[in-house]
Amino acid sequence: MLVKVYGSAVFGVEATTITIEVNMDKGIGYHLVGLPDNAIKESSYRIAAALKNNGYSMPGKKITINMAPADLRKEGSAYDLTFAIGILVASGQIKSTETDKYIIMGELSLDGSLQPIKGALPISIKAKEEGFKGFFLPIQNAAEAAIVSDLDVYGVENVQQVIDFFEGKGDLKPTIVDTRAEFYKTLDFPEFDFSDVRGQESIKRCMEIAAAGGHNIILIGPPGAGKTMLAKRLPSILPPMTLREALETTKIHSVAGKLKEVGLMNQRPFRSPHHTASSVALVGGGSYPQPGEISMAHNGVLFLDELPEFKRDVLEVMRQPLEDREVTISRAKFTVTYPSSFMLVASMNPSPSGFFNDPGAPQTSSPHEMQRYLSKISGPLLDRIDIHIEVTPVPFEKLTEEQKGESSVDIRNRVIKARDVQTKRFEISDSIHYNAQMSSRQIREFCVLDEKSKNLLKTAMERLNLSARAYDRILKVSRTIADLEASADIISSHIAEAIQYRSLDRDGWLG
Template structure:
């Protein structure tokens, strides 16, 4: 008897339906074909034990299972439940009239318990597109899959629940999630708040500008100056994610299995990888490509602490994703593309010792050591960072103050107002949504300077020995400063403030 059941495979951040054809015939043997990996080939042992412990068995006949399309590589243990139900239906142990209307996924334990899977959200989206009546999957993934409207999602804990559902019509509990309510519930409660930061008003101003224009930023300062503390609070002043952004971000985290019992992500991600990370772990890849840290930071913040300590090869692979806002991973037989539109926040000490030109410092570094240290970061990478700012230690008087600083909620209101201006400005453009994404054409159109501002910028570039790469960056940042003030045209004050934020472009920086 031939039976067809349906599972799904995830490639990139999208899913493809897999048809599992099970044929039980005269003879002996178990044949699994259709490019399964070792985890799937081993499934017959898990399935046999799970069925036996629940009063069923694999029939002692010739079982042929084909996973179509047969030329597509399948991986992982998530097909256990699909295969088990297919075998029971094909051998006549359970009824199979409605099996083709449901997509079934889950890993089996030996006692029949259904274990969680990866990629439940993209699988549910594809199931809904293809018109499946329902999606049966592990209970831990049910909330994540139930984000998708017009698809019945059933979370199960044991294979016996699935068997009884098809065989005797027992009811499964449907998981229902009000996507919009879930999304808006958590928006205004940031874990880290700028009101906790003492002093550092100029740096807070920089962070506000960076958030308002989507600019990448690098913080340079000695240990204990507050660089990490400031970086962790940046997501709290970014505009809330739209429902589309939240769905896109949740899909990526679902593919790597980070959404168990969580549902829709409503907070912007903040990723802070260790400096020993490999280039594959940062941008994604592997034999079976997985998203890297830059994709997990999509629509959020990627924080690289102690930037010069990262391997140069790791930093260089970020150059293209920073520009294109997506990363493409190519293999011999297929290519996957992951989105990677993130804000880069980097921090570094000014020298190997952490201190430079500080007579009170316990350890100092020579100018030659400092230049060698800064030389670990390439010019093309710095070219993609709009704001360079020096962070100085907070004096005791500021640290001991009882007065709280401005809250993230107040700063976010100004950031959102500036972003609204940019949304209206770029509404005709598909790939530009905020100032940091402007190309040369948009800069010429939206960053027009009067004669006084042009003269100021010309003098600054000559006197401070600013590099040519700083020109566009200064104009973009000045445009954002003007937006924060709700001013239509850039003036000299905006240009002069933007010039201050190019520390690393100056010859002889810090000496």
């Protein structure tokens, strides 16, 4: 007897429906075809034990299972439940004609319970697009899959619940998630708030500008100056995610299997990989490509602490994603693309000893050691960072102040107003949403300078020997400063402030 059941495979952040054909014939054997990997080939042992421990049996016949399309590589153990239901229907142990109307996915334990899978949300989206009635999957993944409306999502704990459903037994109900309620369920008070930061008013101003325009920023200062503390508070002043951004971000975390039992992500991600991370860990890849840290930070913040400690080749692979806001991973038979529109926040010591710009500390690094240390970061990568700012230690008097600083909520309100200005400015564009994303043509259109501002910028370019890309960065940052002040025009004070935020372009830093 031949039956068809359906599963799904995820490539990049999109799902492809897989037709599972199960054929029962005379003889003995278990044949699995259609480019399965080793985890799928081992499924027969898990299925046999799970069925036996739930009162069913593996038929003593020749079982042939084809995974179509056969030229598409399949991987993972999430097809166990699909195969098990197909085998039970083909052998007559389940009498149902409804199994081909559902997507069925889940990894089986030997006792028949189910383990969570990756990519439940994109699979659910594809199931709805192709007109399937419902989706069976492990209960741990039900909340994320149920974000999709008009699709019955059944979170199950074991294979017996699925069998009972198709035999008209039990009381299995679909999981219901109010997507908009989940989206608008926000935290009243952020976990990390700028009101906890003593002093550092100039740095807070930089962070506000970076958040308002979506600019990349690097913090340079000695150990203990507060670089990491400031970076962790940046997400608290970013505008709330839109529903589209929340779905995009949730899909990526779903594919990576990082959602656990959370439904829709409504907080911007903050990712902070260790400096020993490989290029694959950072940008994604592997034999079966998975999203890396830069994609996990999509619509949020990627924080690289101690930037020069990262391997240079690891940092260089970020150059293209920083420009294109997506990363493409190519393999011999397929290519996947992951979105990676993130704010880069980096921190570094100014020298190997860490105290180059601290007047109260002795200078123990030679000029040669400093040059070698700073040269670990390439010029082209630094050019892609809009704001360079020095962070100095907070004086004792500031640390002991009782008065709290300005809260993240107040700063975020100003950021949202500036972003609203940018939304109106770029409303005819689908790909540009804030100033940091402006192309050269848009810079010429929206960053028009008066004569005084031009002369100021020309002088700075000549004295600091800035590149053309640094020139564009200064214009973008000055446009954001003007937006924060609700100014339609960029004036010389905006240009002057933006020039100050190019610390690493000055003599004495990179030589």
